[in-house]
Amino acid sequence: MEITENKIVNSIKEIIKDHKKIFTGILISICVILGIYFGLAIYFINHFYFGTTINCINVSGKSVSTVNKIMDAELGKYELNLKERGGKNEQIKAAEIDLRYDSGEGFEDSKEKQNHFKWVLGIFNKENTELVEKVKFNNKLLNDTVDKLACFDSNKVIEPKNPSFKYTNKGYMIVSEINGNKVDKYILNKYLIDAILNKKTSIDLESIKCYVKPEYTSSSQKVIDTKNLINKYVSSKITYTFGNNEEILDGAIINKWIIVDENMKVNLDEKKIQEYTETIAGKYNTVGATRNFVTSSGNEIKISGGDYGWTIDKVKEAQALIESIKVGEVITKEPIYTQTALCRDTNDIGSTYVEINLASQYLWFYKNGSLISEGPVVTGSVSSKHTTPQGIYILKYKQKNVVLKGADYAAPVTFWMPFNGGIGIHDASWRSSFGGTIYKTSGSHGCINSPYYLAKELFNNIESGIPVICY
Secondary structure: OHHHHHHHHHHHHHHHHHHHHHHHHHHHHHHHHHHHHHHHHHHOOOEOOOOOEEOOEEOOOOEHHHHHHHHHHHHHOOEEEEEEOOOEEEEEEHHHHOOEEOOOEOEHHHHHOOOHHHHHHHHHOHHHOEEOOOEEOOHHHHHHHHHOOHHHOOOOOOOOEOOEEEEEEOEEEEEOOEOOOOEOHHHHHHHHHHHHHOOOOEEEOOOOOOEOOOOOOOOOHHHHHHHHHHHHHHOOEEEEEEOOEEEEEOHHHHHHHEEEOOOOOEEEOHHHHHHHHHHHHHHHOOOOOOEEEEOOOOOEEEEOOOOOOOEEOHHHHHHHHHHHHHOOOEEEEOOOEEEOOOOOOOOOOOOOEEEEEOOOOEEEEEEOOEEEEEEEOEOEOOOOOOOOOOEEEEOOOOEEEEEEEEOOEEEEEEEEEEEEOOEEEEEOOOOOOOOOOHHHHHOEOOOEEEOHHHHHHHHHHOOOOOEEEEO
């Protein structure tokens, strides 16, 4: 029985001894763990948790002063690459824009977010180890740096340009647009700020669509419609006839009058069209022109002045041209005239006219090339300075039984045929003789005084519009 009790006592002692060892081991382990915990807690007072990153930079176990140096060095190396059109690249560097961390006091604040007594939690909570530190920059320096970029150098910038049109002998063809390389600074700045604040290292200017585009492309319907319209314009062909002469106006000239603005609106240069009608008028108008004339005596003379001849209405003809071009008209026509003559040959006098030789004081009337009547006349008085003007004039009209009035006279006549203002051909019953040198001292006030029979023959055969030639 005593043996049994001793065994029991010894067993108990052994158990107590083993428990003491276990307890001692546990106590030692706890002390070691606490030692490690408090040791690391003390360590993490000035060091970042293991596994800590700031802006993806590993600062695991680093002291604040060391992290300050690492982060400053990393930030100093930052540069933003701009990928530009044509394979070009430009960089914006940290120093150029005074890039720095927003805290301004180093990373003490970031470290304080990691409670040194809670370092164990950092192992399991990435919120405490994956830190993000914001950056800031000098906006004025950024603007200055952007302004200095080669993509904003006015000597290197190619402006975008809408498609244009080139005239060929087959009509107009489209010349493709020019995309150029002009950057929209507003759009670029918006992306730059975002990229810098988020520490992005590259921006593709093409992908962010910050290049200024032409408003239209070669395939734009507006461009195609415009090409069709101007081809319609140059399809016009106006053939002017001037007797045996022609002037052809077609696309070779019309294309120089077409203006297409940046909005693809088509206009005709009315100034150039007016210049064209003025050129035609200068070539074919005959009023006042010098003409060669074969007199009844057979002599060829040159005569100018007067109001007889052809005169193109330049304003109306220019407007008619515009209307014809706009509908692509192909026509043969005469221009619009303000005044016409009897003939469109080189000699527009034709074969029906009144001829008055002021020196010989004689009048002839031809109709369709045949001499109808002739006779002596009395023209304007030389001594009174009423000499009848030379030139080729239009017979304005004819009228019977008219009283011709002046400052000092009133003369009734039977046949009145004016051709130059108040100057005309009429009978002069108060005269008993005609021709000779009467006109020198006792002539008319400028009119052509003729015998009654001659005035009557003229009146009965003449029509308004025929030329009266005084030389």
